[in-house]
Amino acid sequence: MSNRFRLRDALAEFPPYVPGKPPTTAPGLKPYKLSSNENHLPPLPSVVEAIADAGQAPANYPDPKATKLVADLAAHLDVDQSEVVPGAGASEILSALTNITLEAGTSVVYPWPSFEMYPILASARGAEKRPVPLLDDGRHDFPGLVAAIDDTTRLIMLCSPNNPTGPSISASELEGFMAEVPAEVIVVLDEAYFEFATAAEVVDGMAAYRKFPNLVLARTFSKAHGLAGLRVGFGVADPTIATALRQVIAPFSVTSAAQVAAVESLSRNDEVLVRAKEVAATRDQFEQDLRDAGLTVADSQGNYVWVNLDDDAAIAFEEACARQAVAIRRLSGGVRVSIGADEALDRVREVARSFEQSRIA
Numbered sequence: 382m383s384n385r386f387r388l389r390d391a392l393a394e395f396p397p398y399v400p401g402k403p404p405t406t407a408p409g410l411k412p413y414k415l416s417s418n419e420n421h422l423p424p425l426p427s428v429v430e431a432i433a434d435a436g437q438a439p440a441n442y443p444d445p446k447a448t449k450l451v452a453d454l455a456a457h458l459d460v461d462q463s464e465v466v467p468g469a470g471a472s473e474i475l476s477a478l479t480n481i482t483l484e485a486g487t488s489v490v491y492p493w494p495s496f497e498m499y500p501i502l503a504s505a506r507g508a509e510k511r512p513v514p515l516l517d518d519g520r521h522d523f524p525g526l527v528a529a530i531d532d533t534t535r536l537i538m539l540c541s542p543n544n545p546t547g548p549s550i551s552a553s554e555l556e557g558f559m560a561e562v563p564a565e566v567i568v569v570l571d572e573a574y575f576e577f578a579t580a581a582e583v584v585d586g587m588a589a590y591r592k593f594p595n596l597v598l599a600r601t602f603s604k605a606h607g608l609a610g611l612r613v614g615f616g617v618a619d620p621t622i623a624t625a626l627r628q629v630i631a632p633f634s635v636t637s638a639a640q641v642a643a644v645e646s647l648s649r650n651d652e653v654l655v656r657a658k659e660v661a662a663t664r665d666q667f668e669q670d671l672r673d674a675g676l677t678v679a680d681s682q683g684n685y686v687w688v689n690l691d692d693d694a695a696i697a698f699e700e701a702c703a704r705q706a707v708a709i710r711r712l713s714g715g716v717r718v719s720i721g722a723d724e725a726l727d728r729v730r731e732v733a734r735s736f737e738q739s740r741i742a
């Protein structure tokens with residue numbers, strides 16, 4: 382079958398994107414999905430209303446420039462509108478960045494494990510992938526990242542807080558790193574989860590962006606704003622880079638409903654941040670409880686927690702959660718549990734306690 386159409390040979394080598402599983406059902410138990418780092422809270426009520434209103438006119442194309450959203454984001458971030466690039470999620474911004482920088486003969490450097498799209502996007506461009514292993518505590522290895530850069534490198538992807546492990550990048554780590562990166566090489570700071578970060582030394586992407594013209598920010602309304610299903614995010618970039626990004630992003634990729642929802646949610650950003658900090662407080666308590674149960678848990682700054690487990694133990698843990706109708710995410714080296722409803726987290730706490738006891742016994 383593979384000779385039937387002229388598809389790229391490289392497709393056979395693409396790493397798969399494995400979406401978070403839906404929960405299995407178990408008699409008498411409400412199922413919970415803690416496998417995709419979604420916000421377990423719905424968007425704010427006025428955002429839901431705005432979405433319903435936008436649904437009244439599905440026959441019309443959206444505003445291709447997302448004019449109001451771009452204007453509001455620019456005012457909110459105190460940048461020029463030419464520096465804001467809307468997209469269908471941060472994913473589209475990341476994809477566009479790879480489209481404007483990577484091709485065969487170039488390389489891309491990124492931490493690993495990190496967001497699964499990075500190697501997929503690199504493969505799509507035929508670029509050389511240079512994953513740099515994280516440190517044992519789940520943080521970026523900045524000397525390792527610097528060592529991986531050479532004349533072929535056109536893009537560096539950083540993730541703060543890192544998905545799946547959780548730690549954020551500190552301001553001083555990023556500054557030290559940027560000083561080592563050639564000024565013409567683009568660095569993207571993927572801040573999909575930055576609203577959940579509470580550690581004192583976490584890098585402020587906007588402050589860093591103002592210092593380094595080759596730094597691009599990728600942000601999203603999918604996580605803290607609870608709009609993952611609508612697909613809306615944005616990039617903040619030097620106008621030259623932003624213009625190139627707009628060249629490769631499909632027109633109309635941000636739907637009308639997504640635009641009005643993002644505008645409304647941004648206008649209530651303070652409330653969104655309060656809710657994000659509540660999620661963060663739950664995360665910190667959950668993290669501590671898993672540690673108390675005997676598990677090794679990284680310091681998370683996102684809306685999820687990473688548990689280090691060998692591969693057999695990770696399978697056993699995932700299955701034990703599934704028996705409780707809770708879907709979590711298993712990856713190489715551990716499992717990631719998204720912060721969700723108390724009932725769901727309590728079931729995972731219980732799994733953790735009996736899991737460790739059975740390993741000790």
Ligand SMILES: Cc1ncc(COP(=O)(O)O)c(C=O)c1O
Pocket residue numbers: 417418469470471472473496540543544571573600601602603609612613614
């Ligand atoms: C680190 C990271 N970046 C980007 C994204 C993409 O988010 P979206 O395309 O929904 O904005 C995700 C989604 O899970 C993520 O974990």
